[in-house]
Every structure is written in structure tokens, then in C-alpha cells.
Amino acid sequence: MVSRRNVIVSATAGVAALVAAGAAGAARGKDADAAPPAAAPATGHPGHTGHAVPVAARAVAPFSVRMPVPKVLKPQSTKGDTDVYAITAKKAKVEILPGTRTEVLTYAGMFPGPTLRVRTGRTAVVKHTNDLGMGTVAHLHGGVTPAGSDGFPMDTVAPGKSREYTYPNQQRAATLWYHDHAHHMEAEHVYGGLAGFYLIDDPAQDSLRLPSGDYDIPIMLRDARFDEKGRLVFQLHDFEHRNTILANGKPQPYFPVAARRYRLRFVNASNLRTFTLRLGKDTQVAQIASDGGLLAAPAAVRSWRMTPGERIEVVVDFSRFKVGSKVVLTDAEAGPVMRFDVGRSATPDTSRVPDRLSTIPALPAATGKRKIVLSFDPVRNRFLINGKQFDQKRVDAEIKRGTTEIWTLTNDAGNFAVPHNFHPHLVQFRVLDRNGRPPAPAEAGVKDTVAVGPGETVRLQATFGPYTGRYAYHCHMIDHSSSGMMAQMKIV
Incomplete structure (x- = not known):
């Protein structure tokens, strides 16, 4: 791991040791209260408890500070159907723990970053400037974006440089978020603070009179881990101390x-x-x-x-x-x-929750199938997709644009009860079934990230497009993806 001790106190440990310690904890019943899906720990991460250097954060009284609402970023300019925004990634000291200024990584000096609120059909051009002193790349999570603006992990913006990302917003209203995706560094960068909301509105949603x-x-x-001086502490694969x-x-x-x-x-x-x-x-x-x-x-x-x-x-x-x-x-x-x-409410509440919210697009006929196996290699301390770590020179799946495929995801946990999840860039998908059973209502809509617990099998269906180019798919437990649990697809 890269150490930046003036921002994030970093420590390293063997992945296998951490995973083994976590598996032992699970065997002792540490996660007995896990919720469905039955095979997956609902809240804990038994594959990732570690034995880091002890640190003690100063106790904070619960409910003693007010939760802020992230500010909505205004466009720098507007022309026709395009809004132009500017965001600078930089280090900043912010108050997280009361009375303490903690140095973090930020978008526009905010923790979390500013919210971008856009509308379907209006293009957003976001100019990201890197003032961090290290490479970074922005990914719009859930965005249907051209390859050059997707935030491929190797497409980093060098320190002192800028890049414009173009988001067509040709998709339905949804809550998306943007975050860093620099390969091997995304875990530390997102943990350090590089994340913000991206909200898409559309006329169909407006007509429902939901609370607004x-x-x-x-x-x-x-979650986060702080030391006694209020510094944010990062250690790869440390779940136990981020309390x-x-x-x-x-x-x-x-x-x-x-x-x-x-x-x-x-x-x-x-x-x-x-x-x-x-x-x-x-x-x-x-x-x-x-x-x-x-x-x-x-x-x-x-x-x-x-x-x-x-x-x-x-x-x-x-x-x-x-x-x-x-x-x-x-x-x-x-x-x-x-x-x-x-x-008390100062104004009458005219909002509602209608019985019908939207029409979920019908599933087209699938013409292809793929199997994705998520696993951990304890001998070599590696997180793998189909037995391989990420290699930017290797294309793991070549898919014709417009093709609809069914992907079967399996968590081959072996002796380690390591949960995973799965996020493909570019596309949104539908969950067909989990362990052979239809998805619960929470998973029956349009998805871009899905849990795959130890020993579980999840089938999803997606149509790949509308853009061509290279895109990543990976586990979004991003300590895993930073450790190589990622692959590359090429849409042709």
C-alpha cells in the first residue's frame, strides 16, 4: 500500500492472515445474526477481520452533531442541452469528529463531495481537475456513459492535469454516485473521501408527487477508523477496526x-x-x-x-x-x-407514494451466456475472477454491442467465508434468480450492483451497449478490486 501519513495512516498485513482470522471469527458464530440471503453475512465481513496496530479514536457522544445534506453543485455554464460543471479533487481538513480537523481527500473540498443533480436528456460535462499530488480517475457508478468518460481504472488523470467527462444522461431517473477508480488505489482513495452523489430526475418521476x-x-x-489524534486510518482488508x-x-x-x-x-x-x-x-x-x-x-x-x-x-x-x-x-x-x-410540519404534506411507480423494461431474449466465478486464493493472497487477477492487456469478455446475455455469478468461497458483490460498468441489469429462487422485491428492479454471498449463485441479465469500448467489471467490495478482483470487457 502507498502510505500518506499526513492524510491517512496506512498499515499493511498479509491478506491470507486477515481472511483466516475472519473465517475463524465466523466459525465462532461472530455473525450469527446475519440476514437473508441466508448464505451471505448481512452486516459483518467475516473474511476481513484483521489484527492491526491498536489505535483508539476519541469517543463521540451519539447524536451530538447534525447530519449535513451535501450541497448541490451549480453548473459553471449552460448551452443548449448541455450543462458544464467543474470539480477539483484536493486534500482538505474537515471536521468529522467534533472539535477535530481531519485531513481527507475531497471533491471540491467537501466530505462527501458535492451533489450533481441532472435531468434525463440533458448532457452533463464535468471537468475534473487533479490537485491531489497522485493519479486519480472519476467513475460515475451506474452511469450509461461512453468508454472515454466511464472512468476506466487505468485512465488516470495526472497531478495538476484535468479531464472532461461527458455524461449523456440518456437513462431513467435514479440515484447514482461518483467516486475514484484508480486501479490499486481506489480502495484508499474512496476510503479517504473521494465520493459524491449524482442524482438524475425525469418527467415520469416528477409526475408521481413523491417527497421532493x-x-x-x-x-x-x-464506516471509518480514527486514531487518538482524529486521523483517518486506512489498512487494506481491515473490517474489524472500521467501527x-x-x-x-x-x-x-x-x-x-x-x-x-x-x-x-x-x-x-x-x-x-x-x-x-x-x-x-x-x-x-x-x-x-x-x-x-x-x-x-x-x-x-x-x-x-x-x-x-x-x-x-x-x-x-x-x-x-x-x-x-x-x-x-x-x-x-x-x-x-x-x-x-x-x-411539527410547517406546511401541508401533498406528497404521496402511488401504488404503481414505474414500468420496468421487458427482458429481451438472451443470446449469450457467461459464467463468472468470484474466489480468493489463500496461497498467493489473491482475489480472483474466473481464476485470474486483473490484467489491463487482457480482454476477458468480448461482446457485440446490443447483445443480451445471462451471466451466472458464483462465489466459490472454499474454506473462507468471504462475501463478494458484483458491479459491471456501462450496463444495468435485472436479477433473474438467487440460488434458484426469484429475486426479492428489493432486487426485482433495475440494478447495477448485486450481493453474492459465500457459496451463492446469482443469475443476471443485461443488454450490453449502447456504446463500444473497454469497460471494467469487478467486486465492489473495493478492497477486493484494489487487490485485483476485476476484469475487462470489450464492447464491439
């Missing part, structure tokens, strides 16, 4: 809400941690969307599970709670994540 404006709240969740949960960059914050409906857009920006979230005392909420936008119909859920990179949107009706209520969002493993403080 001040009642539409993006929430970026992640501070951040919501929009703040530890266990509170957030004032009115007694009315809110749309909460969650993204799991952790490197390894899976969240299984629950609101209050088993409160039922309406899940309305996943990675690729609105579901066909709202799903009534009491908990929702998110592996790294996944997004879930829920609508919560806080009028169900008495004014003055303190409603805690909890994770099955980490405990309290944040708190919603219910106050």
Missing part, C-alpha cells in the same frame, strides 16, 4: 425532520461493510427504488440490506410518530447509525 425539495434527502453511509459509522461525513448524527413524508436516498459507500438497516422499533417503510431507479411498485419493508455500492430509496412517513419523538436508524451489527428528531 427539502424532503428528498441523500444519505451516504460508510465509526458516518452519515454524510458525520459520526452517528441527528437530523431534524417534520411530521410528514420524506424520501431518503441511501448509498453504501463503505469499502467492505454491508449494512442491514432498520428504523425505530420495527417501523415499516416503503422502498421505492434501488440502484437503477424506481421499482415497479413500492415494497413494504422493515429492514433493508445494502452491500458496498448499492443504493436503496425509502419513503418514511414521520407523521406516524409523535412530535418530539427520537427515531433511531440502526444497523444489525454496528448499532445506532443516526437519529431522526421529529418536529
